[in-house]
Amino acid sequence: MSEPRWLDASQQRDWRAYVDGSVRLTEIMDRDLKTRHGLSVSEYEILVRLSEAPGHRLRMAELADNASQSRSRLSHTCSRLESKGLVKRDNCGTDKRGVYAQLTDDGFATLERAARDHVEVVREYLIDVIEPEDLEAIGRAFSAVLKRLGAT
Amino acid sequence: MSEPRWLDASQQRDWRAYVDGSVRLTEIMDRDLKTRHGLSVSEYEILVRLSEAPGHRLRMAELADNASQSRSRLSHTCSRLESKGLVKRDNCGTDKRGVYAQLTDDGFATLERAARDHVEVVREYLIDVIEPEDLEAIGRAFSAVLKRLGAT
DNA sequence: ACAATCTAGTTGATGCTTCAACTATTCCCC
DNA sequence: GGGGAATAGTTGAAGCATCAACTAGATTGT
Numbered sequence: 341m342s343e344p345r346w347l348d349a350s351q352q353r354d355w356r357a358y359v360d361g362s363v364r365l366t367e368i369m370d371r372d373l374k375t376r377h378g379l380s381v382s383e384y385e386i387l388v389r390l391s392e393a394p395g396h397r398l399r400m401a402e403l404a405d406n407a408s409q410s411r412s413r414l415s416h417t418c419s420r421l422e423s424k425g426l427v428k429r430d431n432c433g434t435d436k437r438g439v440y441a442q443l444t445d446d447g448f449a450t451l452e453r454a455a456r457d458h459v460e461v462v463r464e465y466l467i468d469v470i471e472p473e474d475l476e477a478i479g480r481a482f483s484a485v486l487k488r489l490g491a492t
Numbered sequence: 493m494s495e496p497r498w499l500d501a502s503q504q505r506d507w508r509a510y511v512d513g514s515v516r517l518t519e520i521m522d523r524d525l526k527t528r529h530g531l532s533v534s535e536y537e538i539l540v541r542l543s544e545a546p547g548h549r550l551r552m553a554e555l556a557d558n559a560s561q562s563r564s565r566l567s568h569t570c571s572r573l574e575s576k577g578l579v580k581r582d583n584c585g586t587d588k589r590g591v592y593a594q595l596t597d598d599g600f601a602t603l604e605r606a607a608r609d610h611v612e613v614v615r616e617y618l619i620d621v622i623e624p625e626d627l628e629a630i631g632r633a634f635s636a637v638l639k640r641l642g643a644t
Numbered sequence: 645a646c647a648a649t650c651t652a653g654t655t656g657a658t659g660c661t662t663c664a665a666c667t668a669t670t671c672c673c674c
Numbered sequence: 675g676g677g678g679a680a681t682a683g684t685t686g687a688a689g690c691a692t693c694a695a696c697t698a699g700a701t702t703g704t
Contacts, residue, residue, distance in 0.1 A: 344608040351619060354631025359537075361634025362514055363560045364641050380660075385511075400683060408515045413661060415684055420660090437669045437682040456496040467503060469640045470633040477629030479506025481622040482513025488621045489516050532690075552653060565691060567654055572690090589652045589699045 365465055372461050377454040378424075382409060382417055384458070387426065387443065387451040396443035399432065403441055426450055517617055524613050529606040530576075534561060534569055536610065539578065539595065539603040548595035551584065555593055578602055 347355060366381065373379045379387070389406040390396055398406070404414040418441055421427040426447030432438030443451075467475060499507060518533065525531045531539070541558040542548055550558070556566040570593055573579040578599030584590030595603075619627060 344611050345615065346611060347614070347619070350631075351627060354627050355614060355619075357631045357634040357638065360560050361637040361641075365634075365637055367560075368641070382660085401681085408512055408519075410662075411683065412663075412685085416660075419684090432682095435670075435682075437667095439683065459496050459498060462499070462507060463497065465640055466633075466637055467499070467507075469636045471629075474629040474633040475503060475506050477623075477626040478633060479502075479509045481618075481626040481630060482509040482517075484621045485513040485517055485618055486509065488617055489520070534690085553651085556653095562692075563653065564655085564693075568690075571654090584652095587652080587700075589697095591653065 368465055369458065369461055373454060373458060376457055377450065379450070379454055380417075382407070382413070383421055383426075384451075384454060385409075386414070386417060386421065386441075387447055388455070390427065390441060390443040391448060391451055396448065397430070397440045400439050400441060421447070520617055521610065521613055525606060525610060528609055529602065531602075531606055532569075534559070534565070535573055535578075536603075536606060537561075538566070538569060538573065538593075539599060540607070542579065542593060542595040543600060543603055548600065549582070549592045552591050552593060573599070 370381050373381060373384050377384075385407045386403065386409075389403055390398060393403075400414060400418070401411065404411045407414070409417070418427060418429070422429060426444055428442050428444055430440040430442055432440055522533050525533060525536050529536075537559045538555065538561075541555055542550060545555075552566060552570070553563065556563045559566065561569070570579060570581070574581060578596055580594050580596055582592040582594055584592055
């Protein structure tokens with residue numbers, strides 16, 4: 341219960357800009373993906389991780405970790421994606437508890453279309469409006485955050 | 493429908509680190525505020541903005557803009573805060589449609605307690621683990637994003 | 645002064661997230 | 675090899691966000 345170490349004025353300003361800016365940025369990306377492709381950001385993230393996995397499939401737990409989602413949330417999201425036909429679940433042979441999430445052809449095609457538009461939004465509202473070295477700083481900073489949190 | 497300008501490898505890495513890191517960071521702050529003070533991040537943000545306003549009160553629309561929330565969302569959140577006794581609504585004299593959100597004494601006290609803990613989390617997981625100049629870069633970058641989005 | 649229009653704010657339905665509880669399987673080890 | 679603990683994943687309920695529809699009051703133009 342010691343005295344809190346408050347942020348100084350400039351830290352405060354930077355922190356606030358980050359909080360407000362990142363909220364608004366996420367909002368934009370969310371709405372764009374939703375209206376143009378019917379995907380939420382968390383659905384999109386799952387498709388991305390699956391598309392990068394060997395054979396376009398991953399065990400649920402690993403997928404959850406990759407996408408920074410809880411297992412419960414992944415289960416629900418995955419069910420939605422499955423009912424849209426973008427993902428399908430397969431049992432794992434070696435571990436009878438296990439389940440693979442597998443990207444369908446339709447899922448891959450949808451992702452390719454969505455990714456094209458998504459990258460434009462990321463450019464338009466972030467990458468093209470900031471200095472390249474500030475993007476690098478962001479990368480460095482959040483990598484450090486992830487390391488602090490014990491992730492890869 | 494032109495060719496998408498894909499991100500290069502280093503942009504990709506930086507962008508990914510940001511997406512993952514910011515999601516996880518928000519999660520931490522959310523859980524911390526919730527378990528220690530019973531507040532969601534969006535409730536906390538509203539208390540912060542109110543505490544900074546003259547007389548600890550603001551018109552709903554202005555508060556919504558400050559906190560980057562939709563008016564609908566503010567209405568709901570404000571009702572929750574009101575039922576917790578942290579905020580109260582007053583009619584506006586000059587505009588009969590208008591409503592003021594007013595921070596209560598209890599609300600202010602709760603915010604003070606929450607802010608002390610919150611700043612520690614922000615330090616522990618972000619500010620103390622990154623270089624000061626990277627924080628400045630983050631501030632610059634997201635200010636540019638906000639400007640691009642037409643905010644202050 | 646009246647109608648058309650615009651702005652402030654709320655509401656309820658719907659959908660996504662979180663949390664705790666649950667089943668089923670595997671691992672550990674005595 | 676059998677009982678206890680750990681792991682994989684799902685489920686349902688409750689809470690929060692989003693969207694469209696709505697009420698009520700202000701503004702504008704004629």
